[in-house]
Amino acid sequence: MNVENEQPNDLQAIILRSLGLGTQIAVVVIVAVLGGLFLGLWIDRKLGSSPWATLLLLGLGTLVAVIGCYRAMASAVANLAAGQEIAWGESLHPLAFVAQVGLVIIIPLLVGLFLGQWVDGWLDTRPWMTLILTVMGAVAGLVGVWRLSSAFLKRMTKGNQEENL
Secondary structure, three states, X not given: OOHHHHHHHHHHHHHHHHHHHHHHHHHHHHHHHHHHHHHHHHHHHHXXXXXXXXXXXXXXXXXXXXXXXXXXXXXXXXXXXXXXOOOHHHHOHHHHHHHHHHHHHHHHHHHHHHHHHHHHHHHOOOOHHHHHHHHHHHHHHHHHHHHHHHHHHHHHHHHHHHHHO
């Protein structure tokens, strides 16, 4: 076997897995969290219960996002392990990864949202700056997830390759 021919394929597989995993996690988090946020805002406006429905549905959306991220990571780790037994300490890596992904997506998204609302109030440009800065926060979150996914999958793939040698 020629090692030079295998390395680019491994790198390409890692990049494709990272993109797929990062995109899957980002979409789950963004849809769940923003869905809870906007549904909560709408219900609060209709019922006049501000901010309780927003907080409740935002929390529920975050919980759904964490469960979705964990399931995606569990699937990725299972595919990487491919029948190998994983020790308890190694099984905690996906949980730490999910926590990092949650923070990397939610923080820029919320910063963009709140900063956009503040700028809209200051410049009287509602809703344009909120939309623009929220989208910029979402893009920053996606880039962060891609970087985290790449590093995580490289680490997991490297660990599995070392065990096979």
